[in-house]
Amino acid sequence: MNISEAAQHSGLSAKALxxxxxxxxxxxxxxxxxxxxxxxADLEILRFIQRARATxxxxxxxxxxxxxxxxxxxxxxxxxxxxxxxxxxxxxxLRSLREMQQTLRGLAExxxxxxxxxxxxxxxxxxxxxx
Amino acid sequence: MNISEAAQHSGLSAKALxxxxxxxxxxxxxxxxxxxxxxxADLEILRFIQRARATxxxxxxxxxxxxxxxxxxxxxxxxxxxxxxxxxxxxxxLRSLREMQQTLRGLAExxxxxxxxxxxxxxxxxxxxxx
DNA sequence: TTTGACCTTCCCCCTGTGGTAACCTTTACT
DNA sequence: AGTAAAGGTTACCACAGGGGGAAGGTCAAA
Numbered sequence: 001m002n003i004s005e006a007a008q009h010s011g012l013s014a015k016a017l018x019x020x021x022x023x024x025x026x027x028x029x030x031x032x033x034x035x036x037x038x039x040x041a042d043l044e045i046l047r048f049i050q051r052a053r054a055t056x057x058x059x060x061x062x063x064x065x066x067x068x069x070x071x072x073x074x075x076x077x078x079x080x081x082x083x084x085x086x087x088x089x090x091x092x093x094l095r096s097l098r099e100m101q102q103t104l105r106g107l108a109e110x111x112x113x114x115x116x117x118x119x120x121x122x123x124x125x126x127x128x129x130x131x
Numbered sequence: 132m133n134i135s136e137a138a139q140h141s142g143l144s145a146k147a148l149x150x151x152x153x154x155x156x157x158x159x160x161x162x163x164x165x166x167x168x169x170x171x172a173d174l175e176i177l178r179f180i181q182r183a184r185a186t187x188x189x190x191x192x193x194x195x196x197x198x199x200x201x202x203x204x205x206x207x208x209x210x211x212x213x214x215x216x217x218x219x220x221x222x223x224x225l226r227s228l229r230e231m232q233q234t235l236r237g238l239a240e241x242x243x244x245x246x247x248x249x250x251x252x253x254x255x256x257x258x259x260x261x262x
Numbered sequence: 263t264t265t266g267a268c269c270t271t272c273c274c275c276c277t278g279t280g281g282t283a284a285c286c287t288t289t290a291c292t
Numbered sequence: 293a294g295t296a297a298a299g300g301t302t303a304c305c306a307c308a309g310g311g312g313g314a315a316g317g318t319c320a321a322a
Contacts, residue, residue: 048257056231076250080242100187111211119207125182
């Protein structure tokens, strides 16, 4: 299977496939003409990668998930640990975003939003407390 | 005021100050010895930048905020528009994170987390629905 | 045979720094 | 006066996660 076909079936771009190969996430074989040749097993892994990325895992985290995926002697505990770590990060990000949201809402509320140069947003950012 | 002093007073790194200068966010003067020389006005702008970044604005958004900040003929409407646009993005990010959270929680719940290689997380990612 | 669609490698671009090197200035100590 | 540490300067390489595009090789159909 050529790269564009593999890209289509996996939901990834051809560019991404070459990138994943360059960082040794997966190594498809090569045909005589030098073209990459993706097997069905490769495609399955590509789909795995696509779903993991879409679920928020970084490429390095996907690498860890993949090594578990490929390891018949794995412990499900290790996979669960990765997921729970990720959940912790997400919680942190959520808190940070909510805080920004609060700050921005507070600033926007106090800004008239008219023709006047007088603006609580710019003042809030320039003076002391932005939050 | 030297770069490290300006960095300390603004809460930014010296590296960041050089970067902000290289992308024309602010241009401090130079002393005879070639060292950057930050004025009080520069410092105020640095603090503005620091607060805006901490509030979640990208460097390019900070650039827009700064041009409003420096413009005496500005309209507060423009600042408010930037903030509301940002609020929209934050809302999108929040939704996406919450979705990932749901997915990951669902996967983690169904994973025993023991010695067994049998793992709902890896299966969930490899087969059809990851969410 | 020629054309167009594919493939290949290669390099530059983005954000927002961190790290390092090579070099110059200033300050402090002996 | 000499010197060493602590600052400053520029410049380059690296990271995620690819996108965009150039220059060239291949393949398939008309």
